[in-house]
Amino acid sequence: MKSIQIFRTVAQVRQWRANALFAHQSVGLVPTMGALHDGHCSLISQSLQDNDKSIVSIFVNPSQFAPHEDLDAYPRTVDADMALLNQFPGKKVDAVFIPKVSEMYPSGISTNIDEQRGAFVAVKGCSEQLEGSSRPQFFRGVATVVTKLLNAVTPTRVYFGQKDAQQCVVVQNLVKDLLIETTVKVLPTKREANGLAMSSRNAYLSEETKQKSAVIYQSLVNGERFYQEKSQHGPVNVGEILARITDTLNDSTGFDIEYIALSHPETLEDLEVVEPGVGAVVSTAVRVPREGSSQQTRLIDNVILH
Template sequence: MTTAAISLHRTIASFRSVRRAIERTTKIGFVPTMGALHEGHLTLVRQARAENDVVVASIFVNPTQFGPNEDFEKYPRQLQIDSDKLAALGVDYLFAPSVNDMYGKDHVTYVDPEGFDDTSEGKSRPGHFRGVATIVTKLFNIVQPTNAYFGQKDAAQCVLIRRIVDDLNMDVNVIVADTVRESDGLAMSSRNTYLTPTERRAAPIVYQSLCAARTLVLASESAVESAVVRETVESVLRSEPLISEIQYVSIDNKSTMQSLEQVNREDGALISLACKLGSVRLIDNIII
């Protein structure tokens, strides 16, 4: 079977020229990514393809969401490989701009969402959410999608994007799909490629720690103190010697990311964590 050619656009002007040619009544599905595509991304693409007339994907490693000591320079970049994967799934347009095109030399405007730097992920990555909010706003303005698709693995990011869309009255439907996992439970991530073989074998401990917390809450007839839930997660993580740092374990409201003092089965919670396995930072979450 011959794969249809994907329409690749490396500048905003080029993409906008084709965007204007698409009928306003056409449903446009959009999957924004930073590339190094894995099955988690591709699952979003398949859903977008099934639910829309036109599918757009973007690949842009956004410098404004990386801190000074993070992995912006070494983040995997493989445009041709990714383009081939997207074309095989029927993506119509791939928007892959340069940093200079997205952030010109006189760029001074940013979207700075209040309160998100106070979340556990925000405290561990100052400025990260300003970078995410800014690039998502720019991409939505350029692509003007009907539906935009994101993965639950980046839980705080999903809450943030829904907040942006509501607060700024954007005409886009945000769709969040379940985290896609390896057979041993590890959440799929482009950064998993950084793990050594030994670290990769140990990595399922991250999801196992969250599952232990879920079991605790669901087995309890009454509310469980968040401190107890947190200790359950940390205890499982500490059982793996290759876990070099636990950055946070957070128990939050599912919709607002505000911290909870207690968790019960009826109301549920979002339990999220960030830790380092060796030198690799891993995040994951589970919804109760």
């Protein structure tokens, strides 16, 4: 069986993509920061199903981290990631792009935004709220690296998970507004058996904390069920939905709720009522304790109301 190709440079990726283009083959891209888990695997499986060729990128992107955040501590497990990809059942990905920071940022990069030089991409209007309110440079970094990857690979389709709901909205607007010829595919959140959204940051959590953290999704589901019942009779007040969510989350000792928000599914504007047929994104960020450490791990999750 043909082995997975590993590319380190943009030039190598572009040559591979050109060969696929000449052969009239579609290409799917799954961007990741590594520490691959079943959530990533679901995206990869869909790409393999949809496209003639599939490529996974593994790159921990410095520009989306602030100086005080966990860039150095972020899990880097390239050997384990490659082992997982090589053991993938059935059809395997064709290539993996693992660039150095200097390849992706030729002008250099600092996590201090005032020291950064070069070209960056900002998607205004949907980047400043929710995750963006506590991590102001995060989506600027995401939009920049996604633009770079799309320019390097020019994929037919690119794949993201619904867990990162705001990221999906940012990328969809990025592709639309910059006239990038690719289709953004958003797939449902992959979850642990207890409902906890799969995330590379779950590697920081003990099994006990993972079990306790299941309450995050349970609280969102309580809000979703309330909406489903009430929406049969018309618009539903956001405050009532939030009350059902916080009633559950507030019972979790040691958890710090950063935000719970109900936002328009396309603009991410705050809502006062949820209109059936328009719906909303119900999202939250919660900081949970790390075993044997004074630090916390920041977990995000969401559900979609229709």
